[in-house]
Structures are given as structure tokens and as C-alpha cells.
Amino acid sequence: MIAEAGLAALWLGAALCALQLVAAVLSLSARVERSRDTFDTAPGGTSLDFARDERGLSGLIRPVAVAQAVLTALAFACLIAVFITVDLSVKLVVENDGVGRPLMYRFSGTWGNHEGSMLMWVSILAVGGAAVALIERRLEERTLIATLGGQAVIGLGFYAFLLFASNPFARLDPAAPAGQGLNPLLEDPGLAFHPPTLYIGYVGLSIAFSFAIGALVTRDVRPAFARAMRPWVLGAWIFLTIGITAGSYWAYYELGWGGWWFWDPVENASLMPWLAATALLHSVTVLATRDGLRAWTVMLAVVAFSMSMIGTFLVRSGILTSVHAFAVDPRRGSFLLALLILYIGGALALFALRVGTVREGSRFDVVSREGALVINNLLLSVILGIVLIGTLYPLVVEAFGDKISVGPPYFNATAGPLALLLLIVMAAGPMMRWRREQLGIIARRLIVPALVLIVALVAVKALHPAIGLWPLLGLAVAAGVGLASLAPLWGRNLRRTPLHTWGMVIAHFGIAVALAGMASDSAFTQERLVAARVGETMAIGPYRVTLANIAPDFGPGWTALNATLAVKRGAGAAYELHPLARTYWTQGTQTSETAIQTVLDGQLYTVLGASAGEGRWQVRLWWKPFVTLIWAGGALVAIGGVLSLLGRLLRERRNELRKAEVWA
Amino acid sequence: MKRQLTLWLPLAIFIGLATSFVLGLRKPDDRLVPSHMIGITVPGFALPAIGTDISGLSAADLATGKPHLVNFFASWCVPCAAEAPQLQALAAQGAPILGIALRDRPADMRAFIARYGNPYRKIGMDPDSRVQINFGGSGVPETFVVDGKGVIRYQKIGPIADSEVGDLLAALKTAS
Amino acid sequence: MKAKNQRLTLALLAVAAVIGAALLAMSALKDQAAYFYTPGDAVRDHLPPDKAIRLGGMVPKGSIQHFPDGVTIRFLVTDGQATVPVRYSGIVPALFREGSGVVADGRFDASGLFMADQILAKHDERYMPPQVAGAMHKTKSLK
Numbered sequence: 011m012i013a014e015a016g017l018a019a020l021w022l023g024a025a026l027c028a029l030q031l032v033a034a035v036l037s038l039s040a041r042v043e044r045s046r047d048t049f050d051t052a053p054g055g056t057s058l059d060f061a062r063d064e065r066g067l068s069g070l071i072r073p074v075a076v077a078q079a080v081l082t083a084l085a086f087a088c089l090i091a092v093f094i095t096v097d098l099s100v101k102l103v104v105e106n107d108g109v110g111r112p113l114m115y116r117f118s119g120t121w122g123n124h125e126g127s128m129l130m131w132v133s134i135l136a137v138g139g140a141a142v143a144l145i146e147r148r149l150e151e152r153t154l155i156a157t158l159g160g161q162a163v164i165g166l167g168f169y170a171f172l173l174f175a176s177n178p179f180a181r182l183d184p185a186a187p188a189g190q191g192l193n194p195l196l197e198d199p200g201l202a203f204h205p206p207t208l209y210i211g212y213v214g215l216s217i218a219f220s221f222a223i224g225a226l227v228t229r230d231v232r233p234a235f236a237r238a239m240r241p242w243v244l245g246a247w248i249f250l251t252i253g254i255t256a257g258s259y260w261a262y263y264e265l266g267w268g269g270w271w272f273w274d275p276v277e278n279a280s281l282m283p284w285l286a287a288t289a290l291l292h293s294v295t296v297l298a299t300r301d302g303l304r305a306w307t308v309m310l311a312v313v314a315f316s317m318s319m320i321g322t323f324l325v326r327s328g329i330l331t332s333v334h335a336f337a338v339d340p341r342r343g344s345f346l347l348a349l350l351i352l353y354i355g356g357a358l359a360l361f362a363l364r365v366g367t368v369r370e371g372s373r374f375d376v377v378s379r380e381g382a383l384v385i386n387n388l389l390l391s392v393i394l395g396i397v398l399i400g401t402l403y404p405l406v407v408e409a410f411g412d413k414i415s416v417g418p419p420y421f422n423a424t425a426g427p428l429a430l431l432l433l434i435v436m437a438a439g440p441m442m443r444w445r446r447e448q449l450g451i452i453a454r455r456l457i458v459p460a461l462v463l464i465v466a467l468v469a470v471k472a473l474h475p476a477i478g479l480w481p482l483l484g485l486a487v488a489a490g491v492g493l494a495s496l497a498p499l500w501g502r503n504l505r506r507t508p509l510h511t512w513g514m515v516i517a518h519f520g521i522a523v524a525l526a527g528m529a530s531d532s533a534f535t536q537e538r539l540v541a542a543r544v545g546e547t548m549a550i551g552p553y554r555v556t557l558a559n560i561a562p563d564f565g566p567g568w569t570a571l572n573a574t575l576a577v578k579r580g581a582g583a584a585y586e587l588h589p590l591a592r593t594y595w596t597q598g599t600q601t602s603e604t605a606i607q608t609v610l611d612g613q614l615y616t617v618l619g620a621s622a623g624e625g626r627w628q629v630r631l632w633w634k635p636f637v638t639l640i641w642a643g644g645a646l647v648a649i650g651g652v653l654s655l656l657g658r659l660l661r662e663r664r665n666e667l668r669k670a671e672v673w674a
Numbered sequence: 675m676k677r678q679l680t681l682w683l684p685l686a687i688f689i690g691l692a693t694s695f696v697l698g699l700r701k702p703d704d705r706l707v708p709s710h711m712i713g714i715t716v717p718g719f720a721l722p723a724i725g726t727d728i729s730g731l732s733a734a735d736l737a738t739g740k741p742h743l744v745n746f747f748a749s750w751c752v753p754c755a756a757e758a759p760q761l762q763a764l765a766a767q768g769a770p771i772l773g774i775a776l777r778d779r780p781a782d783m784r785a786f787i788a789r790y791g792n793p794y795r796k797i798g799m800d801p802d803s804r805v806q807i808n809f810g811g812s813g814v815p816e817t818f819v820v821d822g823k824g825v826i827r828y829q830k831i832g833p834i835a836d837s838e839v840g841d842l843l844a845a846l847k848t849a850s
Numbered sequence: 851m852k853a854k855n856q857r858l859t860l861a862l863l864a865v866a867a868v869i870g871a872a873l874l875a876m877s878a879l880k881d882q883a884a885y886f887y888t889p890g891d892a893v894r895d896h897l898p899p900d901k902a903i904r905l906g907g908m909v910p911k912g913s914i915q916h917f918p919d920g921v922t923i924r925f926l927v928t929d930g931q932a933t934v935p936v937r938y939s940g941i942v943p944a945l946f947r948e949g950s951g952v953v954a955d956g957r958f959d960a961s962g963l964f965m966a967d968q969i970l971a972k973h974d975e976r977y978m979p980p981q982v983a984g985a986m987h988k989t990k991s992l993k
Contacts, residue, residue, distance in 0.1 A: 316688070343699050347699060354688055355689070358685035402694065406694045
């Protein structure tokens, strides 16, 4: 019963979405007609009717957007209910759920599958649209209507995808006796909440995209538009940052390889929207504050959402990682591809047609904050292009019949140096004034950070003569840039510093922190691989690790070897770590469960391998100094984003209140 | 005029990308791991049965002079259940299907065929995937066409779709 | 001179950046992209030592030798055209076995021995729902 209610709610939501689109198109065309009437004095019959109805139609669009969100959220709630109660007459539940599973995984199982995740996509999209409809009062009404129209176009495509190609509520007749359950490997909190985080980021970018479309349709690319778009971009960017950081940590502890980024297509699929969103975040600031970079900002909004769509397509269609992507319905890939071509192609065509008629924004000096942001945007775009080329190159080459794979050496060699350059621009940019800055002043401000950079360079090289070039540069740049990123706070009354300035400083500092972690990891990591007997002691970094015991262990669906490692650092107390070598008997898969000890100055990372014969066990140990800074930096970046968002929203609220007082 | 042309450049780049996506989608099979064994005789094997009513499977069952379909499946594999109706359809049209159950337990296998039907003439249990490796297989479900001399002629990776029943029947025919 | 020229400078910068990026990507792709080699390719192309590549092929039966240190193995990889020796120290994935496919990341040393840093199992008997395959692909294709 719940499933039918959910499906009905979904159909109604889709119908309202269509209504939203129709209302947007009619009220916009009515307005165009009417404005033409005033010039031409030659009214067309039908357009007059629309013009008469115009108030009703445009008044309709906000409530419709809200109702659509309520219905779609209801549909999603129904799916959650079906999963939590384990309704075995629903096909999706049978395939992805099981009675005995913990409540949390029954809950997260809702979106741990294709259909459920697409429904989640649409729900977030609809709720985002409703939020725009409810909150947004700054934009010109026509641009808002066009934005909600754009949102409805995107929504309709995904509704069609859900209803015609991946109905989550499909029944199974007869009902199954038991659920198949998710792969026990997937019962991991990281995996349960990672996809929704990225999805919220993607959907936030879709709203920025709709704003850009709205602005192109009405030719209203002005600071007000940028100010309306900015919180959405910032919000999306925060979620993408969290998603990437968490995903990287998940790969780090789950894979047991000691690495934290592998440059494979799925990681790149989440990195590319982040790069585009980062560029957009900075260019939208130029547009909001200085009314510059109009066409570029619109373009970036289109590109950012394109990257989310391309990312979703690459992952969902299995086009790049399809070695074992069985049961990928080819129709799904084609459907997503059709949507992608329709939306992105349409948006780019609209861009080409319209942006020429958008008036040029205001101008600025090359040496100015705008100039620095332009360079930031260029570098980010170039990195984005390099990642995109590297990710898609195998696909393109394959179209000509060759097989090739692009690996980490390509990405490290190209994106690495550019990222270091980008960081230096990041350090200098916030020190500059808008419009025009004198080179001399900037040079003077950069002296101290530059000195720190050089001192760090020399000191690290002196202490560790064997260090590689890139880790050395990375550490030095992190030191210099970390200091420089704090400069905007220098000489300010910290209490009166606006929240969004704090946000920027913390985010920039977080980038430097993350770089320090990456460089430290690649420079100072120590690794040991030993076939150890029980009782044997191994030395790694500051630790002495003794293999105290190997015992059998078991859990739901798996049996394992459980190693007891007694870990001692210097004269400190010993404690135990328990890495596991698991075998899942339902599927015959083996995994290593790492055991990680986090301390202030790094992590001890331990993995248990197989028996090495003669009573020995393979044990792999890493001592990774300051590796945690990578994710701590990511967290700082996200916190900076949150502060910045709060600061902007609070300031706007204050301004509104002030305005209200003036009027009263 | 020049400015107008550059404005179309992003669209042109995107069309190039989209074309490569379309081409990539149209031949997804290429990226699957193909068997190195096509054209090669299956090495000898003998697999136990799940009980007395359905017999086990050995290499001798393949070299009977007539082509067979060999289907690798498992009770723990969801797409295997999804392709069950297609296998039934193949069996109904007279295709001789031999099953090899991977990493499975007899009780689970019984429950599986009780639930989804049994299109198989014989079912061999392959608990450690030895035979699958000998076939050069890469996953489940997977279906091979083996001719009357025990030579592998065709490999279908992944579940059999409705539209592919005809392909398999045709492959059986060309193998005889 | 002012405004117009500044715009021009920015435009030139942009063009320079794009061209630079394209050149960088091209040269890097030329060097690094043929990252995946079969033993036949590797022998034919006379790969320079110490170039990081990914080697893929089959492990012939009876070719795996265990070293007395308990963590190092030596095995052969073949694609039917050529056979190369591989040495690997580390934890071997469960799916790695004789008579099966293997993909290894590493580099050749001067003597033609492939020093693997990482072994990836090419085949995977585990069914993975495609929807989670995206998120899980690492464990899936690499473990």
C-alpha cells in the first residue's frame, strides 16, 4: 500500500513539475508579448489572453514548486518506509534489503541502489527548487520564473527516467521469502552517507545552472543575480568538499594500501565538479561585488553542472569502470546520456545565442583582486581540463579501436605543478584591492611569507637531504601559503572581522594544511612488510610493534584472522591494534580490515595479510607522519565554507531588517 | 563576427565529448574481460552434483557431438535470478543447458532452483571456481556456447536479456 | 590604451593558459598514457627502465615461486607473445592465482625484471550490484 502511495506521489510530483514548466513558459512569453505590445500597438489575439492571465500564472509558479517538492519528498519517505519495514513484495527491497540488518543500513539501503538514489536525486532537486521559490526575493521576478522553469526542465527529465526506466516501487509477484541483502562489504557508515553528500552538492550546482539559464533567458546577468546564486554555489561546494574528503578517507582505510587518492574515474568524477564549483565560487564573487566576468560566470555555472552530469553518467553507465558492472541496463546509460546531451547541449547553445547580447561588465586592472581571481579561474579551469582529458582519453582512443589507460603518473605530472602555482595565487589574491593594486605594495606584503617559504625549503632540505623535489616544494609552499592565507586577518579587530572573511581565511588555510599533509605523507612515510612469527617485534618510525597473537574471529557473514599487535612508542604504555584478514563466506571474497592508530603527529597504519608459511604471518606497517592533515585540511575548507555562507546570509538578513526599519 | 564564432566553441567541444560517449556506450562489451579460451577445448573436469536427482557435470558431458550452453550461476547472485526466465525460454526452445554453480552450497542451490525453476539438464558444483577459471570466465552470470567437441565457441558475459535469447540460439546453431 | 589593453592582456593570458594546458596534457599523455602494457607490448616497445606502467596478462601454471622471506614472490606474466618475470613484495590479493589474469603496477629494472608495487586482481567472482559498483569499484577492481 505504501509503495502505491509513493508511486502516486511521484506521478503527481512529475505532473506538477510539468505544470511548473508550462506556467513558466507561458508567463514569460506573455510578458514578452506584452512588452512588445507597448511598442508595436499590434496585439496578437492569443498573447492577450496570456497577458490577462499573466498574474495568475506567475503567481502559480511558486506554490507549484513547493507542492512538487512536498509530493516528491513524500514519495522518497514512502520508499524509506518500505525499506525500514522490509516490504518483501517490492522488488527493490528484495534486491537490496534484509530483515536482520541494522536499522541504519536498512535506512541507508534506500539510496544504496540505482532506483533509490535516482529518487533521492529528484527529491533533493525538488526541495532545492522549492527553497528557491520560497526564499528568493532579490531577483527580478522574470529571472526567477525562468530559473524555476529551468529547474522544472531538469526535474522532468529525471522524473521520466525514474518512472519509465527505473521505477523504485515496482512490485515482485509473488513476494520473496527473504531479502538478498546488500553486500555485507557495503555495510559501512562511510558508504552509507557518502553518496547523499555528493548528490546534495550536485543538485546545488543544478540550481546554479538554472539561475544561469534564467539569467540568459531574460538577459539579466547582473550583480543581483550573482548574489542570488552565490549561497547555492557555496552550499553545493561545501557538500562536495565534505564528500571528496570523506571519500578519500574511506578509500584510505578501506583499501588497506596506505594511499588516499588513486586518480581513478570515479574519484575524478567527484573532483571535476568540485574544481568547477571552486572556480564558479570565485567568479561569482567578482560578479556580485564588482559586476565583472558576466559571461564567464554564466559559462562556469553551466560547466559546473555539466561536470556533475558527466560524473553521474560516467559512474552510472559503467562506461569507464565496466569491467564488472554487470546488470547495467544499457537503457539507463542511454537515457542519462540523452538527458546530458539535451541539457548541456541546450544550455551551451543558449549561451552562444544569448551571451553576445549580455552587456559587457565593468573593467578592471590586471593587477587587482579581480585579476588574481581571473588567474585562479584560469588555473582551476586548466586543471579541470587536464583531469577531464585524462579521464576521458581512454574512451576517445577506444573509439578508434586502441586501448589505453591513463594512470597517476599523468595526473601527478600535470595537475601537481599547476596546483602549487594555484596555491601561490591563492596566497596573493586576498591581499589585493579590488579594481587596481600596485605591484610594489603586493610584493612588500608577500616578503614575509616568501621568506618563510625559503626558510622552510632550506630547513627541510637540510634535515632531510634525501627528500624528493615535489614533496620538498609542497612543504615549503604549504608553510609560506599557510602564513600568507592568514594575512587578511592581520591588523584587524578580530571581533569585527566579518564572518565571511573568517570563512575565506580558514578555507585557504585549510588548503595549505591539506597540502602539508600530502607532502609529508609522500616525503616521510615509512613502510615495513614482514613475515612475522607470533612474539616477533618490528620497528617502524617511533614505534615498536609486536605480533602478540593470531586468533580466529567471526561476524555476520564473515570469518577472519584477527591479529593482536602490541604497540609501544618510546617509554609510553603499550596498547593493542587489531587488523583483520576477513573472508566473506557468502561470496568468498577476502578483504583486509586495517587497524589505524591516530596520534597527534601522524598515523600508524597496520594490515594483516595471509599466512607466509612456517608459522609466519604477513604484516604490513606504515608510519605516516602528519597524514591526518590531509583530511583535517579538507574539514577546515568545509568549515570555512560554512562560516562564509552563514556570514553572507546573516548580513543579508541584517540589511533586510535595516531596510524594513527605514520604511517603517 | 569572430566573437560570435568563439561563443559556439564550448558547444562544439561538448558535441565532440558527447560523440565519444555515444560511441563508448554502443560497444560496452569490449571492456569486459573476454575469454582467452574461445576456439580452445575445455580442459577436463568433473564436478559433483547437488544430490541424486540432478546429475553432476564433467567434461565428457560436453563432448557428445552436439553443442551445449554452459551457464555459470550462483544462488547468491541477483542477476542470475533475473536471467532465469530467459534461460527457461531457451530450454523451452530445446537448447540443452548445463549449469555450473559457483561457490555455492547444495541447500542454497536447491532453494534457488525451486524458486526460479530449473532449466538445466545437469548442474555441477564448482566450490572454488576452478572450472570457471578454466573456461576463462570473469564473473557470474556468464554463458558459453560449447560445440560438440568441447570447444568454446561463444561467450556471453552478464545476464541474458530478453533480446539476446535469439543470439544464443543462433550461436548454438552455428556451433553444430 | 587602458581598458581595451587590459582586456586584451587578460584574453591573451587566457589563450596562453589554454594553449599551455593543451601542450602540457599532450606531452604528458604522450609520455604516460600508454600506461597499460601487455608483455608483448613491453618487449616490442623496449620500455625504458623505471618508467611506471601497468602490466597485464596471464600467470602461467607453476610459475609462482615464494621467497624464503615470506613476503616476496616471483612469477611470470604472459600474453601469448612474450613472457616477462615479475617480482612482488607484499600482500597478494585473494584472486591472484596461477592460470588466472593479473594486472600489476610497477616498473622494469635494467635486467628486464618487472618490479611490481601493487597487484590488482583482474577477475572478480563476486557479483556486485552495479549501483554500488560505482562507489565500490576500487575494492572491486583492485582488490
